[in-house]
Amino acid sequence: MRKAFFELHIAILLAGFTGVLGRLITLNEGWLVWYRLLISSVTMWILFSLTKKLQKISPKDILKLTGIGFLSALHWLTFYGSIKYANVSVALVCFASVGFFTALLEPLFFQKKIIAIEVFLGLIVIAGIYIIFHFDPKYKTGIILGIICAILLAIVMIVIRQFVQRINPQTLLTYQLTGGWLTLSLVMPLYIKWFPTSYFIPKLSDWMWLLVLAWFCSVLAFQFSVNALKKLTAFTVNLSFNLEPVYGILLAFMIYRENKELRWSFFTGLSLIVLALCFQMWRVWRQSTVSALGARTEYE
Template sequence: MKTAFLRLHLAVFLAGFTGILGRLITLNEGLLVWYRLMFSAITLWFLFGLKGRLQKISLHTIAQITGVGFIAALHWVTFYGAIKYANVSVALVCFSAIGFFTAIVEPLILRKKPVIPEILLGLLMMAGIYIIFHFDVRYKTGIIIGMISALLAAIFPVLNRQLLKRVNVETITTYELSGGFLTLTLLLPFYLQRFPADHFWPNLSDFGWLLFLAWFCTVWAFQLSAYALKYISAFTVNLSYNLEPVYGILLAFLVYKENKYLGWNFYMGVAIILLAVSLQMLRVYKAKTR
């Protein structure tokens, strides 16, 4: 359990870099995710395929994993879209709504009774987001896109945990990212028609950051979080990912000086979100101790 939490928080820390990279990379958000998935999928096929670590699975299971990969791809596109329409800090705070959405989505998908403490903690996080944006409406479009991203992010690990009961981490990660790449490839022409890009090819700087994003923030982070899902509930994993905004926002302050544009309400909202995360960690720890 302790190892699972350590790996989970390392994955969260790596995820915190993605917001910074989303602003550093000059590509349209759809193209950014397309390149990210392509580099990640190619890496995984070499890494696991050549070593024989991929399970033989049915076409039905491949289709299921591909669907989950498509949800992950849409989550990333909307996440980077929120950064483009707002800024790194706003997009990352919207991501905190994942706890609230998971508390509702997980019982619906798994057909089980909702856990009242989880719903209350999710509402506490939503209160933190409300405090931040009730006093600042400059980023309305970015906020809406960010909330859609959080909903998609809440669905992803719930479905992923069910697949992990039948398929190993390496196979799921490889097929999910490959499936996400293929499905996004089919949609990309329509997306670019609706949201035109300034340029289609990454420059040298973009290429380097895309490789970092693919290898460290995607391939490695995916494996770390998938391992954690074997031992920790989807809600706890998602709630832990609410620390991603904290890491990402601190980096945004350091790199882009975004703290100059944020008021007292932002810090109060983040404090409430941190409180919710801490309470859930305490709740899980006490339950395991018993």
């Protein structure tokens, strides 16, 4: 159990490190995502084919996962765009609003009742982002991209649930990333036209960080989280991943000293967001504990 928790938090730390690497890589966000998807998908095809983890799925499912992959590619595009136009910390603060958009959008997709407390906590997160947006105008473009990034991720998380029960995670992610790379490749000519760049071949240092991003922050982080799921519940893993933006912001503070370039409004907004995340984690944990106790009492 202890090893599972260790692997889980290593996975979260690696996921949080993606923002730090996004600032290190000098490619623009379009080419950064294109290379990341290419390296990650090729690696997963080789790795999971050799270990026989890929299952056969229908052409219809492949098409759907390709569409989800395109949304994922747009999510990463806006995430790294947020970093380029603002910084790692601001991008990750916006990333933390995923829960709010999930609470709003999920009932629309599945015709479920909106949970008022989740919307309220999401509004606290949005209030935190607004404080930063209002008092730090230089980050406005980055914040807008960050919010779009959060909306896209919320949609991806909602629509991919229909596959989780019948397709294993290795197959899901491999087809998702491959679909993301293929669809992004199709729209790259338009992207280059709208956002021209002086170069698209990575420098030597860029290649190094791209490999770290793909192999460690994508493939290895995924493998650690799957290993953790063998010992821990999906609930525990999903709840723990709420710490990803917190880990990422702390890494940005330590590596880039971003805390020195941020104003009081950022820390006020961040405090509101962390407060909302902590309360949501406590609330869900408490509900899970009560449900488990109730089930045990019934059984006894």
